[in-house]
Amino acid sequence: MLSSLALPTSLTIRGGEMVLRRATIADLDDLMRLMSDDAVSASRGDRNDAADRHHYERGLRAIIEESSNDIVVAIDGDGRVIGTLQLTLIPGLARRGATRLLVEAVRVASDLRSRGIGEAVMRWVMDVATAQTGADLVQLTSDRARVDAHRFYLRLGFTDSHIGFKYRVSDEA
Secondary structure (H helix, E strand, O other), X not given: OHHHOOOOEEEEEOOEEEEEEEOOHHHHHHHHHHXXXXXXXXXXXXOOOHHHHHHHHHHHHHHHHOOOXXXXXXXXXXXXXXXXXXXXXXXXXXXHHOOEEEEEEEEEOHHHOOOOXXXXXXXXXXXHHHHHHOOOEEEEOOOOOOHHHHHHHHHOOOOOOOOOOOOOOOOOO
16 A cells, blocks of 8 residues: 555755655645646646635545555645655556556646656656555556657656557546
8 A cells, every 4th residue: 555655755856855745635725736837737627726626625635535546745945845746556467466556647846847856756656666565567647748758757767558548427537
């Protein structure tokens, strides 16, 4: 389970350190800001709008309450939430019973991108979170429009091995 992750933890980035910790409901406004601060997410309806807060709060509570899910936030030296990602631990039968650590909703504040924050967080996932959770494989999906993100993941050693599909059930998703 993701409760085995030793959080909070400090990570070194260019220009200093940041802390990774589990998100709480108190982080909701910062998480909404990060979601809407992304052009692809914004094009799908993610807005930093008080009218939508209850939707995000419902989602965050569901993630926090489910032991195989977690939201991690990156905090700078001033206490600002500068990044986030969601982790889901998925046991499986494929690949000889491999456990997957799924990474979703990776976001870094737009004014801080290309400063090593995303790399430090993803390397923590790849090196530390996998060891602490017993995951055999890290996987993620990335929207086709995120060409820069694709180059970033390839540079980290990920392979673009699959084609993903989605089926939209409601206008909310």
